[in-house]
Amino acid sequence: MKVEQISIFIENKSGRLAEVSRILGEAGVNIRALSLADTSDFGILRLIVNDREQAISVLKGKGFTVSKTEVVAVEVPDQPGGLASILQVLDSGSINVEYMYAFVERCGDNAVIIFRFDETEKAISTLASKGFNMLEGERLYGM
Amino acid sequence: MPTYYNEEFETLPRQALEALQLKRLQSVIERVYSNVPFYRDSFNKNGVSPANITSLDDLQCLPFTTKQDMRDSYPYALFAAPMEEIVRIHASSGTTGKPTVVGYTLKDIETWTDLMARSFVAAGVHKGDIIHNAYGYGLFTGGLGAHYGAERLGASVIPISGGNTKRQIMIMQDFGSTVLTCTPSYSLFMAEEAGVEGVDFKKLKLRVGIFGAEPWSEEMRREIEEKLNLDAIDIYGLSEIMGPGVAIECIEAKQGLHIWEDHFIPEIINPETGKRLAPGEKGELVITTITKQGIPLIRYRTRDITSLTYDTCKCGRTHARIARMSGRSDDMLIIRGVNVFPSQIESILVGIEGVEPHYLLIVDRKDNLDTLQVQVEVDERLFSDEVKVLQVLSRRIEKEIKDMLGVTCTVKLVEPKTIQRSEGKAKRVVDNRKL
Numbered sequence: 001m002k003v004e005q006i007s008i009f010i011e012n013k014s015g016r017l018a019e020v021s022r023i024l025g026e027a028g029v030n031i032r033a034l035s036l037a038d039t040s041d042f043g044i045l046r047l048i049v050n051d052r053e054q055a056i057s058v059l060k061g062k063g064f065t066v067s068k069t070e071v072v073a074v075e076v077p078d079q080p081g082g083l084a085s086i087l088q089v090l091d092s093g094s095i096n097v098e099y100m101y102a103f104v105e106r107c108g109d110n111a112v113i114i115f116r117f118d119e120t121e122k123a124i125s126t127l128a129s130k131g132f133n134m135l136e137g138e139r140l141y142g143m
Numbered sequence: 144m145p146t147y148y149n150e151e152f153e154t155l156p157r158q159a160l161e162a163l164q165l166k167r168l169q170s171v172i173e174r175v176y177s178n179v180p181f182y183r184d185s186f187n188k189n190g191v192s193p194a195n196i197t198s199l200d201d202l203q204c205l206p207f208t209t210k211q212d213m214r215d216s217y218p219y220a221l222f223a224a225p226m227e228e229i230v231r232i233h234a235s236s237g238t239t240g241k242p243t244v245v246g247y248t249l250k251d252i253e254t255w256t257d258l259m260a261r262s263f264v265a266a267g268v269h270k271g272d273i274i275h276n277a278y279g280y281g282l283f284t285g286g287l288g289a290h291y292g293a294e295r296l297g298a299s300v301i302p303i304s305g306g307n308t309k310r311q312i313m314i315m316q317d318f319g320s321t322v323l324t325c326t327p328s329y330s331l332f333m334a335e336e337a338g339v340e341g342v343d344f345k346k347l348k349l350r351v352g353i354f355g356a357e358p359w360s361e362e363m364r365r366e367i368e369e370k371l372n373l374d375a376i377d378i379y380g381l382s383e384i385m386g387p388g389v390a391i392e393c394i395e396a397k398q399g400l401h402i403w404e405d406h407f408i409p410e411i412i413n414p415e416t417g418k419r420l421a422p423g424e425k426g427e428l429v430i431t432t433i434t435k436q437g438i439p440l441i442r443y444r445t446r447d448i449t450s451l452t453y454d455t456c457k458c459g460r461t462h463a464r465i466a467r468m469s470g471r472s473d474d475m476l477i478i479r480g481v482n483v484f485p486s487q488i489e490s491i492l493v494g495i496e497g498v499e500p501h502y503l504l505i506v507d508r509k510d511n512l513d514t515l516q517v518q519v520e521v522d523e524r525l526f527s528d529e530v531k532v533l534q535v536l537s538r539r540i541e542k543e544i545k546d547m548l549g550v551t552c553t554v555k556l557v558e559p560k561t562i563q564r565s566e567g568k569a570k571r572v573v574d575n576r577k578l
């Protein structure tokens with residue numbers, strides 16, 4: 001039920017994001033989803049990619065600091081109130097969201113929301129008990 | 144007409160001054176040889192004994208004393224007087240977390256007080272002045288050194304110490320301060336704050352500022368004199384030797400700092416070879432204390448880069464002058480008057496998360512205040528996918544540096560390998576201050 005995300009440390013200076021995407025592109029790594037968290041000094045780029053090992057290896061080879069994190073990808077109906085329904089469940093279960101980002105599936109009627117929880121297992125069981133569908137990593141990477 | 148605090152000694156003809164120096168040097172050499180095992184051993188190792196010192200030139204046969212020797216002797220091993228006679232202990236910050244400790248006998252305090260009073264007079268200060276003493280009080284020698292000197296002079300001293308700038312400005316206004324003592328950069332900061340508060344320094348009664356504890360330039364002097372409407376005088380000292388008042392500019396010339404040669408023998412050496420340099424040549428200042436009782440130091444390497452002149456000064460004082468400090472022969476930084484060695488920051492960083500990150504210190508001067516940025520490379524052990532974790536890490540480093548060194552800094556996390564590597568000694572400091 002967990003999905004592997006890679007996170008990359010990027011200094012806030014021009015061209016760094018372009019550099020990362022160029023490296024991944026040249027290595028044939030396809031980005032499925034991304035989010036960028038930034039501060040005045042640095043940013044953290046979070047990616048779901050089709051080939052994690054390749055992505056990590058080429059980025060490390062270029063001197064980037066990269067880490068792997070387990071996140072949870074939850075399907076919600078792509079309609080008004082879809083996000084609210086899932087946040088409601090998390091809130092009533094007192095589950096803390098560290099960060100989240102979303103993308104819309106290319107085919108089908110669902111949006112996918114990527115969550116990073118502080119208590120991943122508890123979040124997964126709570127969401128499962130309420131009937132939410134969580135995507136397997138393999139499905140997401142190959143989407 | 145110049146005024147003197149102790150005209151006889153301040154204007155002693157060269158020959159008489161040197162005769163006095165030799166007599167005092169011989170006596171201090173005897174004393175450390177019999178009382179301080181460190182000196183007895185190091186003299187013996189170098190094959191010299193007190194009997195070998197028959198002229199001032201013989202000083203060159205004696206080995207140097209370094210800051211490391213002081214650290215190795217922590218806290219009291221270099222003291223030449225028994226603890227019952229030590230009435231005051233001061234200390235400067237140390238690179239290993241252990242400070243450099245100095246002890247004063249009552250006689251040392253008397254000497255220091257006299258020399259500080261002498262320095263005040265050379266700077267144009269006299270009885271009746273109201274001295275606003277914004278040097279820090281405490282283990283640091285600045286505050287108390289200036290304080291006792293001011294009292295000896297019969298001036299009124301305001302022991303305000305550092306910080307709380309608005310209050311400083313109010314007190315200068317209301318108390319009618321005529322003399323300001325603080326670091327040169329703090330004086331400019333005060334002027335700026337006064338501007339914000341709508342206070343015009345030109346309407347204050349300040350006449351003289353005595354600035355030290357950090358290097359500054361002629362340009363900065365002009366700026367201070369213009370903005371604060373006073374005569375800005377450079378003072379020099381270091382806790383190992385005494386504290387403030389080892390040397391000071393005279394207000395008549397403002398051309399080099401008279402080093403009180405009846406108590407200290409200055410030499411300039413090539414910091415690489417240790418060989419003595421001629422007057423006028425730039426090198427490291429080495430000082431031998433010849434009257435100190437508590438902790439006399441023989442040929443102490445100050446690491447300050449300057450030059451020495453024996454030319455006649457128009458104030459009539461015969462004591463040699465050292466030029467403005469133009470740098471250090473080690474990597475010590477002075478940030479807002481606080482001595483900081485890169486190795487101190489390194490040891491703090493190493494203590495965090497058990498890692499040894501690459502780091503770079505960027506020192507700058509903005510709005511007349513020194514700023515320190517610590518760049519730390521983020522490797523996998525430090526990295527987190529959560530912004531707040533990295534921000535907590537930055538704040539923690541900032542706090543530990545503040546707690547350990549008393550210096551405010553900002554931490555900037557940077558990508559690995561972005562800090563320049565070098566083949567030899569790593570470049571740890573970029574100092575952008577124009578001094």
